[in-house]
Amino acid sequence: MIRRATEADVPAMVELVHELALYEKAPEKCHLTEQQLRTALFGPDPALFGHVAEVDGAVVGLALWFLNFSTWEGVHGIYLEDLFVRPQQRGSGLGKALLQALAKECVDRGYARLEWQVLDWNEPAINFYKAAGAIPMDEWTVYRLTGEPLRAFSA
Template identity: 70%
Template sequence: MSRIRPAQEADVPVILELIHELARYEKEPDAVKTTEAQLHSALFGPTPAVFAHVAEDDGTVQGFALWFRNFSTWEGVHGIYLEDLYVRPEARGAGHGKALLQTLARHAVDHGYARVEWAVLNWNEPSIGFYRSLGARPQDEWSTFRLTGEALREFGAARPAGVPS
């Protein structure tokens, strides 16, 4: 049975390893630029804004959930945005993913948060089916937009009209 616990500093290397596994699963094996130092600082620095839980089986980390708080202006309360949920392929079907999501749902309920939300790749039918089985529903009327790389640098460098430099 899966044991879910908050990540500890000693978990940083295995969480980064799992992030690399997730990138390979999502067909982006060279996309991860995160270092152990960056991950450690984000999770355990003086003011962490990112949190993680791990799923253990017999003392071995089999999966993780990395998340942060967001805010609903309509609800007036926080929510959880699940950035990554990943369970090693050989450990799938043992309840780790469900237990990780239940832990986040319990945290949201206990803290009065309005929702837990995340994105999933459209081609990832196994995960979509799993999420639907839990009662989660896609937000079909919304599209995710991302500003990154050179477009982000160019747009961020431009001065908005009427704003002094």
């Protein structure tokens, strides 16, 4: 079952994000806490949204997303930050159902796009996304300022 995340789902969602970090070979970079996620999703001014996949009452997958905006289209879109389904549940259609729930959010709200990033080595995910009809944006390169370069540039 796919549904919108509730505050009660936060502990399981944090576990899943840490499992995703392990899968992506960077567990030491994941510092998310329950309080941080609770505030981001359910605080006074939430800017993050979530859906969960539930099997037999247990949260086994998630999609965390936020709004972006296309200046060319003049409307919002959804940026999928994290999509993760526990390995033992993969192949059951939950990942597809989570992605479809976000596509439905886009269509229902008149949003122009649903987009995300995927690691170059993650062939199972790349194949899954291509099967859904997604196209790679190969002509774009992601840039990021973080840590000391971010602080230095802001000065």
